[in-house]
Amino acid sequence: TERETERGRDMEAAGGHFVPFILLAAGSCLMPGHHAGAQVVHTENVTVMEGETAEIACKLHSYDRSIVVIQNPNRQTLFFNGTRALKDDRFQLVSFTSHQVRIALSDVRVQDEGGYYCQLYAEDTHHQVAVVTVLVAPVPVVALVGDTATENGPVNLECRVPRSKPAAVIRWYRDKKALQGMIRQEQQGKIFSVSSSLSFPVTRRDNGGVVTCEADLPGVKGQRRRTDFTLDVRYAPSVKLEPPPSILREGDDLVLACSVTGNPLPSQISWTRLNDSLPIRAESEGRELTITRLTPADNGTYVCEALTDMGRDTDQYTLVVYDRGAIVEQQNALSYAMVGGVLALLVFVLICALTITVWFSLRQKGSYLTHEASRLDEHGEVREAFINGGGDSHEHKKEYFI
Numbered sequence: 546t547e548r549e550t551e552r553g554r555d556m557e558a559a560g561g562h563f564v565p566f567i568l569l570a571a572g573s574c575l576m577p578g579h580h581a582g583a584q585v586v587h588t589e590n591v592t593v594m595e596g597e598t599a600e601i602a603c604k605l606h607s608y609d610r611s612i613v614v615i616q617n618p619n620r621q622t623l624f625f626n627g628t629r630a631l632k633d634d635r636f637q638l639v640s641f642t643s644h645q646v647r648i649a650l651s652d653v654r655v656q657d658e659g660g661y662y663c664q665l666y667a668e669d670t671h672h673q674v675a676v677v678t679v680l681v682a683p684v685p686v687v688a689l690v691g692d693t694a695t696e697n698g699p700v701n702l703e704c705r706v707p708r709s710k711p712a713a714v715i716r717w718y719r720d721k722k723a724l725q726g727m728i729r730q731e732q733q734g735k736i737f738s739v740s741s742s743l744s745f746p747v748t749r750r751d752n753g754g755v756v757t758c759e760a761d762l763p764g765v766k767g768q769r770r771r772t773d774f775t776l777d778v779r780y781a782p783s784v785k786l787e788p789p790p791s792i793l794r795e796g797d798d799l800v801l802a803c804s805v806t807g808n809p810l811p812s813q814i815s816w817t818r819l820n821d822s823l824p825i826r827a828e829s830e831g832r833e834l835t836i837t838r839l840t841p842a843d844n845g846t847y848v849c850e851a852l853t854d855m856g857r858d859t860d861q862y863t864l865v866v867y868d869r870g871a872i873v874e875q876q877n878a879l880s881y882a883m884v885g886g887v888l889a890l891l892v893f894v895l896i897c898a899l900t901i902t903v904w905f906s907l908r909q910k911g912s913y914l915t916h917e918a919s920r921l922d923e924h925g926e927v928r929e930a931f932i933n934g935g936g937d938s939h940e941h942k943k944e945y946f947i
Contacts, residue, residue, distance in 0.1 A: 585605075585606040585607065585665075585671060586603055586604065586605055586606070586613075586663050586664075586665045586671050586672065586673050587603075587604040587606070587673060588601070588602065588603055588604070588661075588663050588673040588674065588675035589602060589604075589675060590675060590676040590677070590678070591675060591676070591677045591678070592677075592678045592680065593653050593677065593678070593679060593680070594653075594679075594680050594681075594682055594768070595653060595654060595655060595679055595680065595681045595682065595710075596652060596653065597653055598649055598650065598651045598652075598653065599649070599650045599653050599657075599677055599679075600639065600647060600648070600649050600650075601615070601647070601648050601649075601650065601661050601663075601675050601677065602645050602646070602647045602675070603615065603645060603646040603647075603663035603665075603673070603675075604644065604645045605643065605644055605645055605646070605665070608643045608644070608665075609667075610643075611665055611666055611667045612625075612626055612665070612666040613626055613627075613641075613646055613663070613664070613665055613666075614626075614662075614663075614664045614666070615646065615648060615661065615662065615663055615664075616661065616662040616664065617631070617657075617659070617661060618658075618659025618660050618661065620662070623636050623648065623661075624636075624638060624646070624648060626641075627641040627646070635650055635651045635652055636648055636649070636650055637649045637651070646663070650677075653677075653679055654679065655679050655681065655710065655734075655735055655736065657677060657679060658677055658678060658679040658735070659676070659677060660674040660675070660676050660677075661674065661675045661676075661677060662674055663675065679710070680710055680711075680762060680765060680768070681708050681709050681710035681736065682709070682762070682768050682770065683706040683708075683709040683713035683739075683760035683761070683762060683768070683770050684706065684707075684708070684760075684770060685704050685705070685706050685713075685715065685758045685759070685760040685770055685771070685772045686704070686705050686706075686707070686772065687702060687703070687704050687705075687756070687758045687772050687773075687774040688702070688703055688705070689701070689702060689774075689777075690702060690703050690742070693777055693779055694747050694776065694777065694778050694779065695778065695779045695780065695855070696747070696748055696749050696778060696779065696780035696781070696855075697746065697747075697748060698746065698747065699744050699745065699746050699747070700744065700745060700746075700747050700751075700776060700778070701742070701743070701744045702742070702743045702744070702756060702758075702774060703740055703741070703742050703743075704717070704726070704740065704741045704743070704758035704760070704772070705738075705739075705740040705741075706737075706738070706739045706740070706760045707738055708736050708737075708738065709736070709737050709738075709739060709760070709762065710735055710736055710737060711737065711762060711763060711764075712730055712732075712737035712739055712763075713737065713739045713760045713761065713762060714739075714760070714761050714762075714763055715728065715739055715740075715741040715758060715759070715760050716758075716759045716760075716761075717741065717743050717756065717757070717758060717759075718756070718757040718759065719745075719754070719755075719756050719757070720754075724743055724745070724756075726741035726742055726743040727741065727742045727743075728740070728741050729741075729742075739760075741758070743756070747776065747778045748778070748780075749778060749780040749808070751776050751778050752776060752777065752778040752780070752808050753775060753776065754775070754776045755773050755774065755775055755776070756773070756774045756776060757771055757772070757773050757774070758771070758772050758774065759771045760772075777808070778808060779808050779809065779855055780807060780808055780855060781807060781853070781855040781856030781857070781858065782805055782806065782807030782810070782811050782851040782852070782853055782855070782856065782857065782858050783805070783806045783807060783858050784803060784804070784805050784849055784850070784851045784858040784859055784860045785803075785804045785805075785860050786801060786802070786803055786804075786847075786849050786860040786861065786862045787801070787802040787803075787804060788801070788862050789801070792867060793839055793864065793865070793866055793867070794839070794866065794867045794868065794869050794871070795839060795840055795841070795866060795867070795868060795869055796838055796839065796869070797839050797866075798835065798836065798837045798838070798839070799834075799835065799836040799839055799843075799864065800833060800834070800835050801816075801833065801834040801835075801847060801849070801862055802832060802833050803816075803832045803833070803834070803849035803851075803860070804832070805832060805851045807851065807853055807855065807858075808855075809853055809854075809855070810853075811851040811852055811853050813852075814829075814831065814832050814849060814850070814851055815849075815850045815851075815852075816829045816834045816847065816848070816849060816850075817847070817848045817850070818845045818846065818847050818848070819845060819846040819847075819848060819861070820845075821845055824836055824842070824843050826838060826843075832849075834847065834849070839864075839866045840866060841866050841868075843864060843866055844864055844865055844866055845863070845864055846861050846862070846863045846864075847861060847862050847863075847864060848860070848861045849861070
């Protein structure tokens, strides 16, 4: 009939070939009176991350083995009744039953996004569109901008997400505290490029600290990505000599250790003696200076020096070599600190006691004078004592009153 011929043309356009026996089988099912149990097709939208696999399902209702065709957004036929028509191995048939047709698209790309058509050729052609949305997960990359950070100067960082869909949201964190960066965003087609710049001052204590850049897709769960950046802060070296713990006598060995910090660490440590050269028996190896079989001639001030392109620092130790029979009372910094603390406490206690004593004495004397003056006033003798300048009977009262 004319209707069947027209349907055949549609099927030929969909599948690329016209198959008469299939069309006849389909036509035999399209008899009048089937409207009560009409065939229906349903689809569901799919959201998938780039690189993953998307499954597209065409659910069938009252299916009687009519022709089912699945097309991509460009209206190219992917499957014709379960047979793959497009030469793209990423599309695979998962299942084809009387209830549904399910296909899988692996390694999904942004170009695959769009509406996929499920068409059922029955008495009336039915079709539904399954919209496939492809998201691109953010991958933040943190880089240093400009020169390496130095002490008391700024460090400039940039966190960049070169590809994301939708546009990624970038946040900065340092020691679990949020930092505010400057956001820039560009779009090319469906893909967004987002970057954030951050700048803050640093000290030597910030060296080795961690700054975190976090990128997230708004409204999408489970797609948060974090990248840590370790701070590299350059600063001048700091030197500290560790003196020997005991008194040194003739014949003993001296080992001086020079503790050095800095970024970068100095490659070499130099040892010298003020106003003199090092003893012949002195050996320096790295951060240690060793002098064997000490003699009084080895006395002097020994200096450890560290030098880098960030600066220099020194520390020194004064060596005193005692005779074997000399009696020396060793005092260390802790002993002096304890003595000083005790003396300071005693002085404080004495001052407090003296202040309290003087205060009570003045208070008691004031109360006594006030009492005597009150008695003189009661007897009308205050004026007389003041005018007469005294008298035998009021001599002691005048004295207290004045």
